[in-house]
Amino acid sequence: MHDSQAQVEEVSLDQIRPNPYQPRKHFEAAKLEDLAASISEHGVLQPIILRKTVRGYHIVVGERRFRASQKAGKTHIPAIVKDMTEAEMMELAIIENLQREDLNAVEEAESYRKLMDDLKLTQKEVATRLGKSRPYIANMLRLLNLPPAITGYIKAGKLSGAHGRTLLVLKDEPTMKRTAKQAIREAWSVRYLEKYVSELTSEEKKPSKEEPSPKKPRLIQREERRLKERYGTNVAITTKRNKGQITFEFTSEEEFLRLIEAFNSES
Structure with missing residues (x-):
């Protein structure tokens, strides 16, 4: 990203503002503290990239280094000031976000959507710029159709x-x-x-003719469905006179062990 002619400057932290197009809003506190400790001892090893504005500078690349420098009590940071358009700044910020090691699938999809919305790009154009296939981009974007609760599980790593x-x-x-x-x-x-x-x-x-036999009481049919959803396997409840049995189906040792573990956890 840096060209050989780029000049590194020491820029006051007070003159720097976060990139308004930065898609990443949360920075893990523990990792930020580790980086701050490293900066205290060794300094900032790689200059951040800035864009000159009327009121100072906007960060294009390197917001973590900027925040960690603040925590380390630094007053200045090495930076390369580049002349670029709003669109270029926007694109670089999103691409930097996509290169994070801890990026999860939903954040990746959100970055693709932001590129499309902010730069008015098609899926094909995003794929070409990032060296991905169009089906890959489309497949990732599907995740944004999930309910917020489930995208939350993905972001949390569950x-x-x-x-x-x-x-x-x-x-x-x-x-x-x-x-x-x-x-x-x-x-x-x-x-x-x-x-x-x-x-x-x-x-x-299934067509209605394949529905559970009407001879089974509705209560039993309902319980069969409930148990199937709860344990993730086929369940059959049969009754005869004053006796009955509940059958849980498994087709592999892995499924058998999963069921046993589920039963034991509820005992």
Whole structure:
């Protein structure tokens, strides 16, 4: 990003303002403290990039270094001042955000959406600028259709982006949220969630003639559905005279162990 002719200047922190187009609003406190400690001992090793404004400077790249320098009690910071347009500043800020190591899938999708909205770009144009395929960008943007509660789980690291895309198949928001909570509680893999969602949606599409036998009381049918949703497997309740049994289906040792663990956790 820096050209060989760029001149490094020592700029007063008081004259610098955050980039108004910076998509990242939260900076992890512990990591910021670590960087501040490093700056106290070694200084800022890589200059930040600034853009000259009427009232001083806007940060283009390097807001973490700027904030950490403030924490370290520094008065100046090494910087390269570049002449660039608002659009260029906006794009560089978003691209820098996309290069973060701790970026999660939803934040990545939000960055693509911001590039499209702020710079009036198409999915194809964003893909070309970032060296991605258009289907990849489209697939990531789908995550922004999730309910806020579920995007929150992804941002918190409780679910992956692949979990989120699988949940979108459910369409119905309450079912989506309920399934997401169950997947987190029972630590479902993406593959298991895909299987569960597939079974759930295929059941909804069955013609009425394949519905549970009308001979079963509605209470039992309802409990079968409830247990299936709760434990993520097929459940059958049968009764005969004064006796009955509940059957939980499993097709692998992994599913068997998951069920046992779920039963034990409730005992």
